Amino acid sequence: MALRRQSVILGALLAPVTLFLGVFFVLPLLIIAVFSFLTPGLYGGVEWAFYHWNYGRIFGWADGIIELYEPIYLRILLRSLTFAALTVIVTLILCYPVAFWVSRLPDRWRLAFLFLITLPFFSSLIVRLYAWLLILKPTGLFNSVLLKLGLIGQPLEILYTPTAVVLGMVYVMIPFMFLPLYASVDNLDRAQVEASLDLGANRVQTFVKVVVPQTLPGILGGAVIVFIPSVGNFIVPDVLGGAKGLMVGNLVEQQFLSSRNWPFGSALSMIIMAVVLTVLLIAVARARKGSGNA
Amino acid sequence: MAPLLEIRAARRDFATPEGGKICALDGVDLDVDANEFVTLLGPSGCGKTTLLRAISGFEMLDSGTIRLGGTDLTGLPPFRRPVNTVFQSYALFGHMTVARNVGYALEVAGVAKAQREAEVAETLEKVGLGGMGARKPGQLSGGQRQRVALARAIIAKPRLLLLDEPLSALDRNLRQQMQIELKSLQHRLGIAFIFVTHDQEEALTMSDRIVVMRAGGIQQIGTPRDIYRHPRNRFVAEFIGETNLFSVTVDRVEGGTALTRTAEGVQVLLPADGRKTGERLTAILRPADFTIAAQGILGTVARAVYLGPDLHLSVTPDCGGPDISVIVRDGLGVGEGTRLHLAHDPARVHVLEGG
Numbered sequence: 331m332a333l334r335r336q337s338v339i340l341g342a343l344l345a346p347v348t349l350f351l352g353v354f355f356v357l358p359l360l361i362i363a364v365f366s367f368l369t370p371g372l373y374g375g376v377e378w379a380f381y382h383w384n385y386g387r388i389f390g391w392a393d394g395i396i397e398l399y400e401p402i403y404l405r406i407l408l409r410s411l412t413f414a415a416l417t418v419i420v421t422l423i424l425c426y427p428v429a430f431w432v433s434r435l436p437d438r439w440r441l442a443f444l445f446l447i448t449l450p451f452f453s454s455l456i457v458r459l460y461a462w463l464l465i466l467k468p469t470g471l472f473n474s475v476l477l478k479l480g481l482i483g484q485p486l487e488i489l490y491t492p493t494a495v496v497l498g499m500v501y502v503m504i505p506f507m508f509l510p511l512y513a514s515v516d517n518l519d520r521a522q523v524e525a526s527l528d529l530g531a532n533r534v535q536t537f538v539k540v541v542v543p544q545t546l547p548g549i550l551g552g553a554v555i556v557f558i559p560s561v562g563n564f565i566v567p568d569v570l571g572g573a574k575g576l577m578v579g580n581l582v583e584q585q586f587l588s589s590r591n592w593p594f595g596s597a598l599s600m601i602i603m604a605v606v607l608t609v610l611l612i613a614v615a616r617a618r619k620g621s622g623n624a
Numbered sequence: 625m626a627p628l629l630e631i632r633a634a635r636r637d638f639a640t641p642e643g644g645k646i647c648a649l650d651g652v653d654l655d656v657d658a659n660e661f662v663t664l665l666g667p668s669g670c671g672k673t674t675l676l677r678a679i680s681g682f683e684m685l686d687s688g689t690i691r692l693g694g695t696d697l698t699g700l701p702p703f704r705r706p707v708n709t710v711f712q713s714y715a716l717f718g719h720m721t722v723a724r725n726v727g728y729a730l731e732v733a734g735v736a737k738a739q740r741e742a743e744v745a746e747t748l749e750k751v752g753l754g755g756m757g758a759r760k761p762g763q764l765s766g767g768q769r770q771r772v773a774l775a776r777a778i779i780a781k782p783r784l785l786l787l788d789e790p791l792s793a794l795d796r797n798l799r800q801q802m803q804i805e806l807k808s809l810q811h812r813l814g815i816a817f818i819f820v821t822h823d824q825e826e827a828l829t830m831s832d833r834i835v836v837m838r839a840g841g842i843q844q845i846g847t848p849r850d851i852y853r854h855p856r857n858r859f860v861a862e863f864i865g866e867t868n869l870f871s872v873t874v875d876r877v878e879g880g881t882a883l884t885r886t887a888e889g890v891q892v893l894l895p896a897d898g899r900k901t902g903e904r905l906t907a908i909l910r911p912a913d914f915t916i917a918a919q920g921i922l923g924t925v926a927r928a929v930y931l932g933p934d935l936h937l938s939v940t941p942d943c944g945g946p947d948i949s950v951i952v953r954d955g956l957g958v959g960e961g962t963r964l965h966l967a968h969d970p971a972r973v974h975v976l977e978g979g
């Protein structure tokens with residue numbers, strides 16, 4: 331009885347949110363899903379006729395007359411996944427030790443550091459990326475410092491390479507990795523670490539068997555939050571990437587804005603989403619397996 | 625035979641945030657024999673945990689040595705010391721099953737799985753947790769978690785087990801039951817235990833020897849009986865059990881008995897033992913050392929409480945001075961306001977030199 335009343339109240343509280351998400355999130359998604367199976371209009375827009383060659387162009391069953399199979403699409407998708415994975419790995423490696431260090435700082439310094447981590451959010455992403463452009467270009471800060479120090483003979487070509495894209499994404503994503511990671515590192519039970527050492531596990535064993543599993547929620551959380559926007563990112567490759575740094579997000583952007591082929595853009599989006607969902611499900615399954623904390 | 629554990633002149637200072645210095649260990653000397661049950665007892669902040677952590681290797685000494693079985697432990701990291709700890713918070717690994725928790729020491733030592741499983745099952749049986757191996761620590765009661773922590777710490781057969789207030793999170797009944805179990809387990813395993821508590825009753829019931837600590841230093845080491853009957857100073861006397869302390873001056877000596885008086889005039893009898901008139905002493909009498917008699921210290925019962933079969937009295941002496949605690953077995957007809965005489969056997973009085 332009480333349970334039913336509770337669920338009525340809960341329903342009432344959740345209704346506005348459900349409505350909002352339904353209208354502004356699920357509906358657009360559905361539109362994209364439907365569009366991806368429609369015929370592209372001659373001058374943009376769509377024609378309401380079933381059309382599977384949007385996917386055919388990507389996966390290889392295009393007829394070769396109206397639509398051409400281009401393996402480049404899959405290659406770009408693969409490249410995006412690789413870049414996103416690299417971004418996850420690099421941000422994780424950078425943030426994990428720092429999270430430990432910060433969690434041991436005195437209160438005052440810790441708060442200051444956490445504030446610094448969120449500082450980038452106060453200014454525009456585009457502006458910050460153009461700053462990177464200035465740093466990385468052949469006559470930029472990075473190269474001139476290295477030249478001055480005599481470490482290199484001529485400027486390094488970093489800008490408009492995959493390196494620049496990953497570097498830029500790492501830069502953008504660091505706070506998203508750091509915050510969940512820090513939360514779980516800060517929660518780490520130091521007594522359990524001591525118990526492990528006390529029971530004869532050396533530092534490496536303790537790290538692998540206790541520290542990593544204990545902070546796994548933060549690692550997975552950070553990885554997911556970094557991976558998802560990285561796969562579909564188009565701003566960083568736009569500014570720093572050049573042709574070799576093009577990512578699937580740029581393709582989607584082109585299809586919607588310049589090529590005006592919405593169905594094809596939708597098909598690409600659906601594929602990104604499928605990949606991301608798969609990754610997410612795997613992460614959630616892993617997290618559930620590893621949980622049950624006392 | 626040399627003792628299992630030898631601690632010599634152990635010293636550890638901590639810097640306080642206020643810029644001062646706290647001496648957590650102030651030149652501690654302690655020996656523990658194999659298979660001995662030693663309790664560290666003392667008020668909060670006296671350095672008990674610091675001493676345990678110095679033995680287990682989580683705290684470095686500023687000076688002094690710790691030797692175990694003849695080898696110097698200084699400079700050995702915790703994981704190289706043949707010592708295990710039962711932590712106050714248990715510190716069980718939440719992401720592992722009970723069985724894996726218990727088998728952890730064997731796992732990291734590279735013991736084969738089959739043998740490990742057999743030993744885990746046996747150890748779980750030993751602490752009364754047979755069949756619970758598949759659970760996660762989060763699915764256990766407080767008492768069960770305590771047993772898991774114990775099983776985990778004894779499975780590798782350390783030579784010395786350190787227990788930092790392992791029972792303080794348990795309720796009274798469970799606590800008493802665990803006290804008995806711990807003691808008998810220690811007996812069966814043949815491992816030396818160093819057990820920290822600030823519950824003096826616990827210390828008295830469980831220990832072979834008690835180490836009374838205060839402000840980083842050791843006040844007295846002795847058997848429970850020793851510590852209770854022959855405290856070396858006022859601090860120990862007052863810390864262990866209920867005590868009546870009388871600062872007295874010897875009035876006169878009659879035969880085998882010295883008659884002494886407090887400043888207020890409460891009369892205490894001691895064995896003569898060559899005492900001289902005018903000598904100042906502290907006389908210690910436990911509440912159970914008094915009997916209600918026809919003569920003795922005259923007073924009025926201020927408070928009377930039955931605790932089980934015993935009647936606990938607080939008696940205000942007529943001549944003044946602090947109330948005297950008394951425990952009598954058969955207090956029939958005695959209640960608040962009753963006037964009575966308290967007598968004692970001079971031989972039961974423990975004397976500290978000086979007032």
Ligand SMILES: Nc1ncnc2c1ncn2[C@@H]1O[C@H](COP(=O)(O)OP(=O)(O)OP(=O)(O)O)[C@@H](O)[C@H]1O
Nearest residue numbers: 638639646648667668669670671672673674675822
């Ligand atoms: N890491 C530390 N930094 C500074 N001071 C410390 C540190 N650890 C302990 N102390 C101080 O050293 C003294 C002894 O502490 P310890 O933890 O050994 O006490 P304890 O006897 O175990 O007390 P309790 O019964 O409350 O557990 C205390 O005054 C404490 O404040």
Ligand SMILES: [Mg+2]
Nearest residue numbers: 672673674788
């Ligand atoms: Mg302590």
